[in-house]
Amino acid sequence: MGRVAELAGVSVRTLHHYDEIGLVRPSARTAGGYRAYSAGDVERLREVLAYRRLGFGLREVAELVGDSSTDAVAHLRRLRGLLLERRDRADAMVAALDRELETRARGLKVTPEEQLGMLGARLYNVIGGAYTATRRTEPRIAAQILGALGDARTVLNVGAGTGSYEPTDREVTAVEPSEVMRRQRPAGSA
Numbered sequence: 001m002g003r004v005a006e007l008a009g010v011s012v013r014t015l016h017h018y019d020e021i022g023l024v025r026p027s028a029r030t031a032g033g034y035r036a037y038s039a040g041d042v043e044r045l046r047e048v049l050a051y052r053r054l055g056f057g058l059r060e061v062a063e064l065v066g067d068s069s070t071d072a073v074a075h076l077r078r079l080r081g082l083l084l085e086r087r088d089r090a091d092a093m094v095a096a097l098d099r100e101l102e103t104r105a106r107g108l109k110v111t112p113e114e115q116l117g118m119l120g121a122r123l124y125n126v127i128g129g130a131y132t133a134t135r136r137t138e139p140r141i142a143a144q145i146l147g148a149l150g151d152a153r154t155v156l157n158v159g160a161g162t163g164s165y166e167p168t169d170r171e172v173t174a175v176e177p178s179e180v181m182r183r184q185r186p187a188g189s190a
Contacts, residue, residue, distance in 0.1 A: 004037050008045055015045075023062055024048055043072055050079050054086070063140070137164040163189045 005012045018024040019035065024045045026035035037045070044065060051061045065075070100110050145165050149155060153170055160166070160174035162184045172190035176182050 004042065004045070008049060010049065018045070018048065021058065021062075023058065023065070047072075047075050047079070054079070054082055063138075141165065157190070160185070160190070162186075166190060 002012055005015050008015075015024070015035070019026065024041060027038040027041055028036040030036050047065050048061055051064055052058075056064065064070075064078075070078070100114065103110050103114075142165050146167055149167065149170070155167060155170050155172045156175065157163070157166055157172055158175045160176040161181050163172075163174060163186065166172045166174065166189065174185070174190040176185070
């Protein structure tokens with residue numbers, strides 16, 4: 001197990017914790033009682049660590065890697081999409097900072113609107129382009145949303161995105177500031 005921890009860049013204690021909470025359980029134990037990880041266990045550990053490094057909490061990671069409808073290739077595609085989205089967001093912010101630095105170097109003032117532009121709708125439009133490739137409707141989340149709506153007949157969805165979680169049996173008003181995201185909404189949606 002020490003070798004697996006070393007290769008993964010985590011502590012043995014982390015591996016013990018993942019085992020205790022059922023996140024990554026080794027398939028076997030040695031005669032001496034040590035945890036023995038199979039190739040499949042290591043693949044799951046890689047997925048767990050990748051989601052963790054992307055900022056997901058342990059509960060979210062458990063749901064993501066525990067999804068029986070998602071195989072290893074689907075996880076790799078999802079991780080790739082999330083990383084591309086993160087890269088696009090960082091690239092957009094770097095470009096905005098470069099524009100501001102260039103403007104200031106010329107002795108010009110940067111307006112508050114320009115300063116906030118790197119965090120506002122323009123950035124949202126940049127990262128929104130990859131949304132449909134990286135995000136899928138999660139049935140458990142959809143069920144929680146419907147449950148939380150109770151008997152409400154009308155819904156205001158602010159930051160509506162692609163409408164993945166909008167109930168079809170209610171009147172929905174969707175507010176989405178990003179033109180990119182609005183274009184990705186299904187025809188006929190709110």
